[in-house]
Amino acid sequence: MATTPETSVEARAKYEPVIGLEVHVQLLTVSKIFCSCSTRFGDSPNTNVCPVCLGLPGALPVLNRKAVEFAVRAAMALDCAIHETSIFARKNYFYPDLPKGYQISQYDKPLAEFGGIDIPTAGGTRKIGITRLHLEEDAGKSLHEGFRDSAETTAIDLNRSGVPLIEIVSEPDLRSPAEAYEYLTRLKEIILYTGVSDCNMEEGSLRCDANVSVRPRGQKPFGTKTEIKNVNSFRFIREALEYEIDRQIGIVEAGGKITQETRSYNSAEGKTYGMRSKEQAHDYRYFPEPDLLPLVVDEKWQTEIRRSLPELPEARRQRMVADYGITAYDAQVLTSTKAFADQFEAAAEAAKNPKRVANLVQSELVGRLKAAGLEIEKSPISMKGVALSADLVESGAISGKMLKHLYDLCFDRGQDFPAVYDQERPQQITDSAAIEKIIDEIIAANPKQAEQYRAGKKTVVGFFVGQVMKASQGQANPQMVNQLLAKKLEN
Ligand SMILES: [Zn+2]
Numbered sequence: 215m216a217t218t219p220e221t222s223v224e225a226r227a228k229y230e231p232v233i234g235l236e237v238h239v240q241l242l243t244v245s246k247i248f249c250s251c252s253t254r255f256g257d258s259p260n261t262n263v264c265p266v267c268l269g270l271p272g273a274l275p276v277l278n279r280k281a282v283e284f285a286v287r288a289a290m291a292l293d294c295a296i297h298e299t300s301i302f303a304r305k306n307y308f309y310p311d312l313p314k315g316y317q318i319s320q321y322d323k324p325l326a327e328f329g330g331i332d333i334p335t336a337g338g339t340r341k342i343g344i345t346r347l348h349l350e351e352d353a354g355k356s357l358h359e360g361f362r363d364s365a366e367t368t369a370i371d372l373n374r375s376g377v378p379l380i381e382i383v384s385e386p387d388l389r390s391p392a393e394a395y396e397y398l399t400r401l402k403e404i405i406l407y408t409g410v411s412d413c414n415m416e417e418g419s420l421r422c423d424a425n426v427s428v429r430p431r432g433q434k435p436f437g438t439k440t441e442i443k444n445v446n447s448f449r450f451i452r453e454a455l456e457y458e459i460d461r462q463i464g465i466v467e468a469g470g471k472i473t474q475e476t477r478s479y480n481s482a483e484g485k486t487y488g489m490r491s492k493e494q495a496h497d498y499r500y501f502p503e504p505d506l507l508p509l510v511v512d513e514k515w516q517t518e519i520r521r522s523l524p525e526l527p528e529a530r531r532q533r534m535v536a537d538y539g540i541t542a543y544d545a546q547v548l549t550s551t552k553a554f555a556d557q558f559e560a561a562a563e564a565a566k567n568p569k570r571v572a573n574l575v576q577s578e579l580v581g582r583l584k585a586a587g588l589e590i591e592k593s594p595i596s597m598k599g600v601a602l603s604a605d606l607v608e609s610g611a612i613s614g615k616m617l618k619h620l621y622d623l624c625f626d627r628g629q630d631f632p633a634v635y636d637q638e639r640p641q642q643i644t645d646s647a648a649i650e651k652i653i654d655e656i657i658a659a660n661p662k663q664a665e666q667y668r669a670g671k672k673t674v675v676g677f678f679v680g681q682v683m684k685a686s687q688g689q690a691n692p693q694m695v696n697q698l699l700a701k702k703l704e705n
Pocket of ligand 1 (some may be wrong): 246250251262263266267268306376496594
């Protein structure tokens with residue numbers, strides 16, 4: 215948990231945080247953005263390198279078409295306008311893991327602008343603007359630990375040098391750490407749906423920097439911002455922002471001034487620390503990259519890429535609500551990952567009653583998975599199994615109670631539903647004489663309800679069905695119970 219500085223509730227109420235996020239996403243291309251070296255993660259240091267990504271003099275970059283396609287697809291999914299022509303630029307700075315002394319990025323003519331993501335907030339859905347999305351190359355990695363002489367020296371791995379990235383810059387539209395968390399969650403979900411990145415934060419495929427300032431509520435001009443860098447989980451970003459907002463309020467309340475700077479977050483302590491004064495854009499001496507032509511993504515190519523866009527999560531949820539008659543909340547659960555949603559839809563479409571499949575997943579499957587600590591992909595019961603069980607309940611071949619029992623067995627044995635169902639073949643009472651006997655006893659024991667039924671209150675039948683199923687320990691065939699009950703109660 216973040217440790218928050220001493221900031222009173224009243225002080226917090228006086229100020230409004232203003233947050234903007236910069237997210238770097240690594241694209242899932244096989245090769246790097248300007249050379250044919252592999253982008254594979256985890257290979258031995260400095261094995262996936264060549265003169266281009268080592269920044270040797272005279273080596274020339276050649277743009278990877280797939281990286282452009284992926285970047286455009288992501289930009290479209292984030293509702294951005296694509297610029298037909300964009301320009302690569304050199305961002306000049308010195309750093310040990312940047313052998314060329316500059317990074318090829320995009321500056322005043324980025325690939326895409328003016329996008330947005332809808333996020334749910336306390337006051338309803340709000341669009342968070344995306345200022346720009348541009349393409350750039352990654353730098354190498356400094357290794358400060360893991361070697362015998364790590365105490366004295368830093369090692370460099372240039373395998374990551376030249377791996378394609380997109381940078382997605384949001385407008386300063388976010389007003390709380392919770393909103394920042396929501397934005398990142400939605401952003402990651404959309405990118406995962408497009409398939410252009412695995413968004414694996416542990417491997418650095420998704421990295422986030424946060425800009426944050428505070429201002430008195432009602433004041434228009436922004437306060438001085440700080441930038442929090444290199445935070446490696448969404449939860450830590452939320453905690454770092456909580457800490458940083460309180461720290462800034464504390465300074466302003468005490469009559470002090472915020473220093474514009476870059477800060478790092480120490481998750482063990484829950485605190486941010488100043489690293490260096492923040493660079494301004496002019497510090498980088500940007501200029502157009504002379505070794506690359508302007509990037510042109512013409513209308514024909516854009517149309518082609520737009521065709522490759524999958525249905526996006528929000529649109530999918532809305533369609534699923536309409537298609538399966540489920541609630542917005544149900545749709546949210548079922549679309550938690552694309553793989554899950556795909557499996558669910560295939561199963562639901564094959565089942566007699568898609569709505570029942572949706573209900574079973576939530577009422578019977580999700581809870582058991584949680585209890586067993588399993589992701590949906592590791593579920594012993596496949597979506598096909600859920601569909602079969604739904605059909606069996608639908609046709610009255612098994613009761614809801616039996617289904618629960620069978621699901622428990624599936625989890626105990628680590629077997630799918632069809633296999634367990636075959637082994638168990640649950641006993642069902644289909645002998646009408648036996649069922650009639652139970653019904654007679656139940657009606658005799660509940661004369662008041664029977665009278666209500668005969669007086670026209672037909673819904674009372676539900677009570678009788680429940681009683682009969684209970685008396686038969688869930689084994690009476692529900693369809694037969696319904697038919698026989700109606701007949702007996704009419705007399
Ligand atoms: Zn290379």
